[in-house]
Amino acid sequence: MIVKYLLAALVAGLFSGALMTVAQEARVIPLILHAEEYEVEGGEAEPAAPAATGTEVQPEAEHSSLRIGAALSEVAEYLSPISVAHAHEGEHEEGGIMFGMSRFSGTLLANLVTGAGFALLLAGVSLVTGNAITVANGALWGAAGWLAVHLLPSIGLPPELPGFPAAELGDRQVWWVATVVLSAVGLYLVILKDGIAAKVAGIALIAAPQVYGAPQPADIASNVPAVLGAEFAVAALATTLFFWIVLGLSLGYANEKIAKAD
């Protein structure tokens, strides 16, 4: 019985991850590739293709603000045979896409894993709180997931394009994870718990990380045009909303077909 609920979540997650890959190709991926042209042009963000030219770059330098990386990337870009759009693939010697896959396959694999992961998290919340996800309420479950994982965290940390300025990675990840968890618990209290005290506590939990504030970069200048950033933020939020609605509905359907089959 337990296995069936987990199986239902996996089926729904893989299905949603595959559809997400199609949806990303429409708008989000072209914008990422477009932004990478500016990223490499400015030599600002990441060392491009040191592996291809044999230039030595410390892997640790990847996320730090070392200026050496910027200088090297200009040289590397000049010499590199790798096209701009694929510059990320060879950006450090230990990196590269798993199993020698293409960039698209890597994205597909990551989407499938992410889809399965979010599906299990959604199913886990449903099981722990004892509220079943069905076809009838699946879209609402999905919408709540999108609020907790995407819209609320993006108030402090909007979806970034490559080449955008950002605060230290670890700080942002901690704030992001904390915000997702607090928002999810807050939404649970607001939506599924009765009583005024629960609603007030829920709103307080949702507001807390926003009041605390997300880590922000000291310098917000970027070579990537602002219009691209605005288009990307909307496209990323719209695409993830699509993903979560599909995930909620397909999880409801899979629950009814697989988990309750006997």
Added chain:
Amino acid sequence: MAASNVSSVSLSLNDRLYAGLFALLVGGFLVFGAGLANSSVLHDTAHDTRHSYGFPCH
């Protein structure tokens, strides 16, 4: 138990909690691996996915 209404999950409370916690654990692990893990190979493979989902990246 509070979830004994029409839309409740048809499992005993213990089974349900175990299944739910297990799902949360595995799901969290998968999302962490694809979205947040600080490994170059994972980062490069999932690069476009991380940006699309708005995971803090770079």
